[in-house]
Amino acid sequence: MEAQRRAKRDEARVIGLSPYGGRTDDLLSLAGAHAKYDEAADNAFKEHKDPSCDERPRLRIAGRVVLHRDNGKLIWLNLRDASRESFQIAVSKKDCDEQGFALAKLTDLGDIVIAEGPLMMTRTGEVTCWAISLQPAAKCLLPPPEKHSGLQDIELRYRQRYIDMWSNPHTTKVLELRSRVISSIRTFLTERGFLEVETPMLQTQAGGAAARPFITHMNALDIELYMRVAPELYLKRLLVGGLPRVFEINRNFRNEGLDKQHNPEFTMLELYQAFGNYETVMALTEDLVRHAARDVSAKKAATLPFRDGTIDYERPFDRVTYAELFEKHLGFAMTERDKVRSEIELRNLKMRTEVGVELDHWFLVNTLFEEFAESKLDPCRPTWIIDYPAALSPLTRPRHDDASLAERADLFIGGMEIGPHYTELNDPDVQAAKFREQLAGVDDEETTFRTFDEDFINALKVGMPPAGGMGLGIDRLIMLLANQSSIRDVIAFPMMKPLGS
RNA sequence: GGGAGCCUAGCUCAAUCGGUAGAGCACCGGCCUUUUAAGCCGUAGGUUCUGGGUUCGAGUCCCAGGGCUCUCACCA
Secondary structure, X not given: OHXXXXXXXXXXXXXXXXXXXXXXXXXXXXXXXXXXXXXXXXXXXXXXXXXXXXXXXXXXXEEEEEEEEEOOOEEXXXXXXXXXXXXXXXXEOOOOOHHHHHHHHHOOOOOEEEEEEEEEEOOOOXXXXXXXXXXXXXXXXXXXXXXXXOOOOHHHXXXXXXXXXXHOHHHHHHHHHHHHHHHHHHHHHHHOOOEEOOOXXXXXXXXOOOOOOXXXXXXXXXXXXXXXXXXHHXXXXXXXXXXXXXXXXXXXXXXXXXXXXXXXXXXXXXXXXXXXXXXXXXXXXXXXXXXXXXXXXXXXXXXXXXXXXXXXXXXXXXXXXXHHHHHHHXXXXXXXXXXXXXXXXXXXXXXXXXXXXXXXXXXXXXXXXXXXXXXXXXXXXXXXXXXXXXXXXXXXXXXOOOXXXXXXXXXXXXXEEXXXXXXXXXXXXXXHHXXXXXXXXXXXXXXXOOOOOHHHHHHHHHOOOOEEEEEEEHHHHHHXXXXXXXXXHOOOOOOOOOOOO
């Protein structure tokens, strides 16, 4: 089949056409072209048939051929581009130039062509470009997917996104929505005085989150480098340096499993606001998410479908403390150590390794919490869980009134954790102690990437203003706004295992 | 990493109990100047994911491997 298409390509060359096209100015998008139809001019031309007073708009368009109907001396093509699924071209032997008509005969589904001609309406009422010329722009040498059902095979859709995108227009729509949302977030933050920055992706220590990093080697310095798992410790250094409001939208890399909510590289918004706290950044995020939802929503009020339900972004997000939610679903307070322990045994849950009595208790609490409390949240109600146990939040400032709790909030929407929010810890001594506590008891593998960042402590010694900080999983936000249940559907090129291994 | 399911023509999908591998679209040849998932006539297209096994006979049953999907586990 490829050989047949090559032959047609070469035939086009023989009749003087350039099969791979070239620069073409004054191209209209297919949607733009369709909007240019002038009914009065079309009717006037149909009445008089006088070429000297043809007022119909004449335009030049390009697109991929998705339908091809050859009626002998009249050939119909339907083109597709990112702006419009289908736009009809008629190539008539009488009205089109000779080369163009010959090309229409040689055209295969999947080819990209350039057409030029007046806009008219057919008998059946379809706005159509009545071509006077047709030029090749690119030959499609490989057979395209079925023209009506599109490319269905989920694996091929991910592996060959370049086919999926034009075969299934919805794929492109999701990528466009993604771009629009990120652009909206940048504008939102910039208008509020935040400075966008870029911090290292190649780090000598992988800090800021507890995840396995990807490790690589730098030849020039002969050292191991880590792909960042988070930008946090560098953004905070910028606060020390004097920038009051910073954010970064960029990739993080985590060497963990992949599923519907995890891709090894993913996009994160991380933000810090000097002299704020977790309440400050929570308010900011709530506003930002609502703003983005409104940008996406066709209606003014931002309610968007997600999976089986509808999420209302307009009403203030729900709030519940970690302790309340725990007690509500477990039936006892998280501080009751004996009950926590016996509950774990009763439910026959796996215990974490012994890392010390204090930390052990809170790990057990969190196991119960994630299993029986967090999962019970209404997916249709955006919800803040606030005041996490301090033991689980090593980079967060403890509450003034209760040092066992941290000023940390997590936003949950649609059953997904969207982003943690913190009052940042800026006491170097407390931070150093937390680092040491986290390092204690970890196994050999973990110690290879859980390291004590001396320079970060040094920065805190110089003095970091009190601050609120947050991270927002952009891919998950896009999943919500685009109603996609897999992270792979909002990433152009998701991670795939290579074939033939 | 565990469990379950899927993999058939370029694409979308069939194939009863283990008994001749099919259709539509795409492709190729022919006809057609208002079609629109164009239509009509004709042709061609297969390592049934790979490798073994059972059987007179395997797309179908068994074993191993690969990829994908779902799910569980891991993941402060």
